[in-house]
Structures are given as structure tokens and as C-alpha cells.
Amino acid sequence: MNTRWKPVINQKLCTGCGACIEQCPENALGQIAGKAIVLAPETCTYCAQCETLCPTRAIALPYLIMYAAPSSASDSTSR
Amino acid sequence: MTQADLTVLAEHLSNIPYFAPLSSGERHALAARAGFYTFAADEVIFLEGEKHSSLWIIEDGSVKIAKLSPEGSEYILHLLGPGGVFNDVAALDGGPTPANAIAMTLVTVWSLSPALVREVIERHPAVAQAAIETLTGRVRALNRQLEDLTLYPVLVRLARFLIAQAEDPSLSGPGITRAAIAGHLNTTPETISRVLAKLQDAGAIRFDRHRILITDRDMLRSIAAL
Structure with a gap:
């Protein structure tokens, strides 16, 4: 799993409410010094629940937009 | 240095x-x-x-x-x-x-x-000639943006945006968020999520974790009115 691609949490906007940590189905998030952080990026499935429910829009998931490979081997496509 | x-x-x-x-x-x-x-x-x-x-x-x-x-x-x-x-x-x-x-x-x-x-x-x-060409390119791009914003719904604008990004990956660099897409298309992140889901349901794109894969170019181009 490429852990470079993970939710980005704006520490200035995060209020430390913990809603994302509670809702994350993979327990990928945690809290340090009162702010949410991605503790286990390798378990993140990009379900985007954290981004959707964050009340201050502090969490954002970066996406890479690309054409799928012509064959069914599109999953192996990389940058 | x-x-x-x-x-x-x-x-x-x-x-x-x-x-x-x-x-x-x-x-x-x-x-x-x-x-x-x-x-x-x-x-x-x-x-x-x-x-x-x-x-x-x-x-x-x-x-x-x-x-x-x-x-x-x-x-x-x-x-x-x-x-x-x-x-x-x-x-x-x-x-x-x-x-x-x-x-x-x-x-x-x-x-x-x-x-x-x-x-x-x-x-x-x-270099002066290249500067003129770059600036006229920007004017054309701004004209297209103005046309998109005034004449087309979010579905068309998003389809055009996805094609542009796929054709020039350097535009999104290390990734682009729904909020940034919304900011560029003058709409909300929630609308972007809804329209992306619609494009996925239609079979034009597919989410693959952090990738948004364009799976049917012809369909997406048709939606983009290109």
C-alpha cells in the first residue's frame, strides 16, 4: 500500500473534536496533542468518511486523476 | 545555492x-x-x-x-x-x-x-515571442473557464476538468482534493462528491482508492460536450 496517499489534516483547522477518530472504520486515525493525525496510513481505504463528517473541513483526501489502462490491468497503473 | x-x-x-x-x-x-x-x-x-x-x-x-x-x-x-x-x-x-x-x-x-x-x-x-504566446494561451484558457462557468452545468464542467487533469498530470501535482476541485469549478465539495458518484454510476470513471480512473474516455468526452 502506498502510504504517501493519505488524508491530509489541516492542523490549524482541526479542533480535536475526535469525530473522525470515532468514525474511521479502519482505526487509521488518532490524536496527538489535541489534534487528529493519520496514525496508520497503510490501513486507510480512502472511504472518505472522515472528510465528509469533519465539521471544520480540516480533512481532505488528495486524488490522482488519470486514464485507466485500456485492459483490465488498470489497477497496476501508477504514476 | x-x-x-x-x-x-x-x-x-x-x-x-x-x-x-x-x-x-x-x-x-x-x-x-x-x-x-x-x-x-x-x-x-x-x-x-x-x-x-x-x-x-x-x-x-x-x-x-x-x-x-x-x-x-x-x-x-x-x-x-x-x-x-x-x-x-x-x-x-x-x-x-x-x-x-x-x-x-x-x-x-x-x-x-x-x-x-x-x-x-x-x-x-x-523570449518576448514566447511570453506573448504564453499570455495569449492564458487569455484563451480564461475564456474557456468563463464559458464553462456561464454556459455549462457542474456535470459538464467536472467532466472537462477530469479530462484536463488526466491529460496533464502536472496540473494536480501531488494530488487534488474535492474542495480544490469545487473551488475551481465554483461549486461546493458536496456537489463535487455527488457528481463524481453520478459519473461513477454511469461507468465513465471509477475510484481506485486515491485514484480517480477515467474508464470510458468516449463517454466522459460526450458528457463534457467535447
């Missing part, structure tokens, strides 16, 4: 239309007079209306060029990745910065002073 840094910038300059006409030695000399800066994510590089007329070149990371409405909502004019150039309008006319430039990720950038840009343009007609 080390020799390796200069070589990196000289290579970047060779890929920028403005400076492509220069010889390798001239690009190296230009690089030696450039400034090098690092900005954290969300850090302001400059704000609209500032008296700041350097030409900026992105080495790494993503930068958004954006306007703010009086109510505080943001409209993203341009999303730029590695090799992207910004503030050329102010660098060429010496006027104030036309929009805000904000780092979207950790960004490393080079800066060329307006005096340096002017000096190069005066000495090299080919």
Missing part, C-alpha cells in the same frame, strides 16, 4: 516556454540569479494587490492561484504543479499581483526578479 540546485533550475527553465529559447549557458546564468523559497501547505506566497512582481516557478508541490469573494468564498483560477509558472502578468507589466497565490502542499519555488525577466526579454526576441 549549490551547483546541483542551479542545474535543477536550469533544467526547469528549459521546459518553460519563456526560457526554452535560451542556450544552456544563458539558462544557467539566469538560475544563478534566482531566489529559492519553501512554503508550507496553506501558506500564502502572496496576496492579490501586493506590489510584488517576481516571476515564480514551481520546483515541487502544488500552488493555487485564487480570488476571494467579499463573502470569503474562494474561486481557484489556476491549479499549478511542478514546472508551473505564476505571476507572469505582474512580472511583465510591473503592476500589482492579480490574485492570491497559496501553497496547497509543501512547495519549493524559484523566483526571478522583474528586472531580470525584463532584461532577458529585451535581449532575446524569441
Whole structure:
């Protein structure tokens, strides 16, 4: 799993409410010094629940937009 | 600045239309007079209306060029990745910065002073020609944006945006968020999520974790009215 691609949490906007940590189905998030952080990026499935429910829009998931490979081997496509 | 840094910038300059006409030695000399800066994510590089007329070149990371409405909502004019150039309008006319430039990720950038840009343009007609072509390209791009915003619904705008991004991956650099897409298409992140889901249901795209894969180009082009 490429852990470079993970939710980005704006520490200035995060209020430390913990809603994302509670809702994350993979327990990928945690809290340090009162702010949410991605503790286990390798378990993140990009379900985007954290981004959707964050009340201050502090969490954002970066996406890479690309054409799928012509064959069914599109999953192996990389940058 | 080390020799390796200069070589990196000289290579970047060779890929920028403005400076492509220069010889390798001239690009190296230009690089030696450039400034090098690092900005954290969300850090302001400059704000609209500032008296700041350097030409900026992105080495790494993503930068958004954006306007703010009086109510505080943001409209993203341009999303730029590695090799992207910004503030050329102010660098060429010496006027104030036309929009805000904000780092979207950790960004490393080079800066060329307006005096340096002017000096190069005066000495090299080919650079002046390249500058004209770059600026007219921007005018055309802004015309297209205006057309998209005024004439087409979000579905068409998003389809066009996805195609543009897929055809030039440097635009989104290290990734693009729904909020940034919304800011560029003058809508909300929630609408972007809903329309992306609609495109996925139609079979035009597919989510593959952090990838948005265009699975049916013809369908997406048709939706984009292209």
C-alpha cells in the first residue's frame, strides 16, 4: 500500500473534536496533542468518511486523476 | 545555492516556454540569479494587490492561484504543479499581483526578479515571442473557464476538468482534493462528491482508492460536450 496517499489534516483547522477518530472504520486515525493525525496510513481505504463528517473541513483526501489502462490491468497503473 | 540546485533550475527553465529559447549557458546564468523559497501547505506566497512582481516557478508541490469573494468564498483560477509558472502578468507589466497565490502542499519555488525577466526579454526576441504566446494561451484558457462557468452545468464542467487533469498530470501535482476541485469549478465539495458518484454510476470513471480512473474516455468526452 502506498502510504504517501493519505488524508491530509489541516492542523490549524482541526479542533480535536475526535469525530473522525470515532468514525474511521479502519482505526487509521488518532490524536496527538489535541489534534487528529493519520496514525496508520497503510490501513486507510480512502472511504472518505472522515472528510465528509469533519465539521471544520480540516480533512481532505488528495486524488490522482488519470486514464485507466485500456485492459483490465488498470489497477497496476501508477504514476 | 549549490551547483546541483542551479542545474535543477536550469533544467526547469528549459521546459518553460519563456526560457526554452535560451542556450544552456544563458539558462544557467539566469538560475544563478534566482531566489529559492519553501512554503508550507496553506501558506500564502502572496496576496492579490501586493506590489510584488517576481516571476515564480514551481520546483515541487502544488500552488493555487485564487480570488476571494467579499463573502470569503474562494474561486481557484489556476491549479499549478511542478514546472508551473505564476505571476507572469505582474512580472511583465510591473503592476500589482492579480490574485492570491497559496501553497496547497509543501512547495519549493524559484523566483526571478522583474528586472531580470525584463532584461532577458529585451535581449532575446524569441523570449518576448514566447511570453506573448504564453499570455495569449492564458487569455484563451480564461475564456474557456468563463464559458464553462456561464454556459455549462457542474456535470459538464467536472467532466472537462477530469479530462484536463488526466491529460496533464502536472496540473494536480501531488494530488487534488474535492474542495480544490469545487473551488475551481465554483461549486461546493458536496456537489463535487455527488457528481463524481453520478459519473461513477454511469461507468465513465471509477475510484481506485486515491485514484480517480477515467474508464470510458468516449463517454466522459460526450458528457463534457467535447
